[in-house]
Amino acid sequence: MFDSRDPTDLTSENYTALLDTGATASWVSSRVVERFKLQSVGKKPVVVATEIRQRESYVFRLGLMGDDQPQNALPIVFAEIVGFKIDQADGFDVLLGMDVLSQTDFFMYRSSKWKLNFG
Numbered sequence: 720m721f722d723s724r725d726p727t728d729l730t731s732e733n734y735t736a737l738l739d740t741g742a743t744a745s746w747v748s749s750r751v752v753e754r755f756k757l758q759s760v761g762k763k764p765v766v767v768a769t770e771i772r773q774r775e776s777y778v779f780r781l782g783l784m785g786d787d788q789p790q791n792a793l794p795i796v797f798a799e800i801v802g803f804k805i806d807q808a809d810g811f812d813v814l815l816g817m818d819v820l821s822q823t824d825f826f827m828y829r830s831s832k833w834k835l836n837f838g
Contacts (some may be wrong), residue, residue: 723758729781731794734812738833740825747779748806751812755779757764765803774803781819795837797822 734751744765751757759775778801780793797819805814824836 735810735814736813737811738815738820738825740817740820742814745781745800745802745816745819745820746808746814747777747802748805748808748812751779752777752804760801763801763803776801776803781813781815783837 732754747757757777757779762773762778762780763776764771765774778799780796780798781800782792782796784792800818802816802818808814820835823835825833826836827833
């Protein structure tokens with residue numbers, strides 16, 4: 720995760736993410752919102768299960784590093800993402816929805832392994 724206020728700042732922190740191909744938007748935990756002092760940019764409609772709710776939205780940047788990248792490699796950084804704060808995040812701080820995943824080639828194998836390709 721990166722602070723979205725300065726696009727040239729690549730200072731980052733690592734968080735555990737959950738990939739959710741059924742989610743149209745990405746979400747971050749309260750811990751991320753508080754750590755980066757994210758400010759709400761207003762309420763937006765979001766479909767949750769079978770209903771539409773108005774939720775506070777936040778702007779943040781997300782960078783992903785590959786497992787096989789050298790230690791000094793730069794992350795793949797996504798443009799500003801408008802996402803939501805997740806109320807209950809058990810074991811993860813970021814939920815990656817299709818707003819991010821659709822910008823990649825996502826592969827899921829029968830062995831439960833997966834990979835994201837960029838570019």
